[in-house]
Amino acid sequence: MKKLFLYGLFTLSVLQANGQQGAAPKFGLTYLDDSQPMEERIEDALSRMTLEEKIAMIHAQSNFTTPGVPRLGIPEIMMTDGPHGVNKELEWNSWNSAGWTNDAATAFPAMTCLAATWNPEISLRYGQAIGEEARYRKKDVLLGPALNIYRTPANGRNFEYMGEDPYLVSKMVPAYVKGVQQNGVAACIKHYALNNQETWRGHIDVEVSDRALYEIYLPGFKAGILEGNAWAIMGSYNKYRGQWCTHNKRLNNEILKGEWQFNGVVISDWGSTHNTDEAALNGLDIEMGTWTDGLTTSEKFAFNRYYMADPYLRKIQDGTLPLSTLDDKVRRILRLNLRTNMDRNKPYGSFTTPEHYDVAREVAEEGIVLLKNDKNFFPIPVGRYHKIVVIGENATRRLSTGGGSSNVKVSKEITPLEGLIEKYGADKIFYTMGYGSGPTSYGFATESPYNADSLKREALALAKDADVVLYIGGLNKNFNQDCESGDRLSYGLPFGQDELIEDLLKVNKNMGIIIISGNGVAMPWLNKVPALMQSWYLGSETGTATANVISGKANPSGRLPFSIPKRWEDNGAMSFGTMSYPGDSIRQVYMEDILVGYRWHDTRKIPALFPFGYGLSYTTFAYGKASADRAAYGENDVIMVSVPLSNKGTVSGAEVVQIYASQHKPSLPRPVKELKGFQKVFLEPGESRIVEIDIPVKDLAYFDDAAHAWVVEKDKFTLHCAASSTDIKSSVSIQIK
Structure with missing residues (x-):
């Protein structure tokens, strides 16, 4: 019975008996016959659907699903947050955990780390592995990868992105997308477009030249569509030219579906839809998360009141809006169905396998960037030192959680301290926090519960007679750091770390620093330290990868995917003042135009602290x-x-x-x-x-x-x-x- 599902026969008899609108009696169910051309199957299914069924398909029925057409055997679409790991299961209509015990996934390194590998081959393996996990969990759409350009080091969400250069992004993205979609899971590239800050992201109106738009901010998306053949794309919260990006005529109709001939689905970011007419006419295909803030709050069970729900239905019925644009949306969704959950040849997927952890570790090892290494401080071979003192909260903090929608409930996460103990032995490693940040927060400020003076005194005492000190600090995923919904407020290290590092150097100069972050930071102590590594949010295998690079088992080969300026004011976007970043709360102007990142530093002759593409090795x-x-x-x-x-x-x-x-x-x-x-x-x-x-x-x-x-x-x-x-x-x- 390849051509027919049994319930398809029942469906046909119901259609013939009831004579429902848009459901002409037919005896061949082409849409269920996977031997037929996809476009014929789409038209056949569309011809059998009622107007109400079409409307139902284009908006959410829960936080992360849209309804199919049960009467026709067309399944619902299941989505999950990414792009660093498949998110935990949530309750149907809340942001609370569903309490499952089998949804703890592999956490892969953040996108900044993947970009720092400068290796499209490992990007393909990354996509394949995370796609297998999404497929195993019966997800049809993975909400990632994120492609927005690193415009300023203040952006709280930079850790999810692939750096400042559109060419680098364009070469890394297609492989990731292809890897995911080999599993019958759609990669949903995001956030389209110009979502380059979290401050006022929900309403800021971006003014940018066409030249900068096409040369800097669109190439990654274009490569994801034309080279990666991405099946879905997510609109962003902000405005462009006075119109919301999620249903922006120029971005969606003229560029995406016009110039690039995109045949996939445009999905709103959660709560980024604002208007029925614009959503209907300007290229939005699926509306998600309306009446939520995209974070933690929501209006319960409002799905029929979505802009593309009952209001859209009434406007079609009274002739205000045409049926043709609705049919275009449904065709695209049916195409997504046939590529994912209705593809009977899709693989089964796999979950938290040794192979997936190997991919996570290898990406992490290839992404760590060695920035300074005087007198070959690194590597530190096993057995060289008797007392290795590790200082810093990030040595023990589990950083796969927090940061917003990209957080991952992990099956395992090896911390840097655990990795170092495993590598060097518990009798050689001595640890103290040195500083404390407080609990992870998403959108709300938190205070540290620790006494900073006590932590510092303990760290200084322990470091004083150490053979070597490894300081593992940086940022974390608390609000106003590397976190969705808010940007950073200062360029220096938080929680008194800069002062702590200066004081530690007074008692022991033999100290290597490992910064964990998704952003560049100020380094006023740089000339005083012999060695420095830029690490990232490395996921489940953080500790193993970190210890392998420090010990020399792995040779660092990461290169910076963004420039690290000496001061915030040296960054092109920030050099022009508040109207360029972050704007006046209503509007902002990209005054640096095409001179983003190293283009700015080179052209304006403002040296970066560390330039784009930079990284050292243990060999020559x-x-x-x-x-x-x-x-x-x-x-x-x-x-x-x-x-x-x-x-x-x-x-x-x-x-x-x-x-x-x-x-x-x-x-x-x-x-x-x-x-x-x-x-x-x-x-x-x-x-x-x-x-x-x-x-x-x-x-x-x-x-x-x-x-x-x-x-x-x-x-x-x-x-x-x-x-x-x-x-x-x-x-x-x-x-x-």
Whole structure:
């Protein structure tokens, strides 16, 4: 009975007997026949649906589900928060835990860590693993990955994003999306678009040039759609050009569904829908979370009053709104059904497997960035020291929870301290907090229950005679740190950590610092410490990965996915004052325009504390001179840049070879250079390789907003082979004909 479900026969007889609106009697149930073309199945199902059934499909029936059409055997759509792990089960219509005992998932590293790997291959494995967990839990849509650009280091949600560079994001996203969707689970890329801060996110009206929109803020979404073939996308809370992004005519109809020909589903962020007419006409397909604040509060069981529920139904019935736009929404949802829960060939998935923990650990190890390492402070081999003192709350804090909707109920989470004890032995590791932050909070300020002076005194006493001190601090996922719904309030480390570090250095200078955060922080003590690592929210295998990198079992190969400025004012967006960030509470203007991140630092000659693309290794790499395969190219050609690379050290390691492009005489202002290619290369000690990186000439284009077109000019370009945005090894000039 491949072609028919038994209840389909019953359904057909009911339709024939009742003669329901939109349900013409038919004897072949094409929509249930998976041997038929998808679009024919969609049209067949659509023709059998009543107007009321169509309306029901386009809005929520619970916090995380939308109804199908039970009469026709079309299942409901089950969604789950991501993108770092499948969220716990919640009650049907509240934000409370459902109390399940079998919903504790694998926590994968946050998106900043994935971006810091600069490795699309591991991004694919990440997507496959989290997709398997979502499929096992019978989820149809994973609400991730998050792609918004790191515009300022103040954004509380930067830890969910992939950094400041649109090219890096565009190369990491498609692999993640494909990995998830191999499991019959839709990746829902978010938050479309211009959701670059949490302060006033629910109403701020963003003003940005077309050029910055197309060159900086849209490429990640475009790559997710055109290269990753994402099946869903989520609208953002904010406004653009005076219209809510979730039902924004320009973003949805003209760009997404027009220029990019997106055939998937646009889902609102929870509570981001505001108007029936705009939602109906401007490309929103599924309305979720209306009458909630997207966080903790909600109006109970208001689903029929959603903007795209009864109000939409009445407007179609009285002729105010056309049926055609509703049918377009339902077609897209049916397409989502056929790709996910109605695909009888989808895999079963798997959950919290050793393989998933391996992926989490490997991403974590590849993402940790070694920023400073005087006199080879790191690695610290097992057996070198008798007394290793570990100081810092983040050494024991479980950081998979908190931070907002991306928090994960974990099956296990190994803390850094647990990993270090396992690696070096309980008799070698001595721990004290040093500082305390208080409980995790989501949207509400909390106070530390600890006595700061007592914690500091204990830390100083323990560090005084230590062979080596490892300080593990940074930010956490409390409100006004790395947390949804609020931005950071200052650039320094919170809870008195900067002062604590200064005092610790007075009693023991042999101290390495590990910052755990999703954002850059001020480092007034940097010149006084011998070694520094940038770590991230690493998930279930935090401790194992951290100990492996510190001990040298794993060689750090992460590279910064964003610039770390010396001061907040050195950041382009923040340098222009409050109208640029965070705005006046109603409106804001992206005054730095296309000069985001390293583009700003380079062009305005304001050095970053640590530049984009930067990271050290336990081995040494030697670059030869870069060359191009020829001197001149047409606009449809592909440039191949070659560079010899050798591992001159004694341990295996990975280098990220980066290619930046500069145009000599552009008609419009351009940044000094822009990332246009990269490759992560793994080499054994003494091994050499010719690294070849392809750069399509079309990628050298800028967006001419006057002509509304991408333009590659006839001009001379210089391609820089580099180890970071500031560490250029050699350059080669080419001519575009």
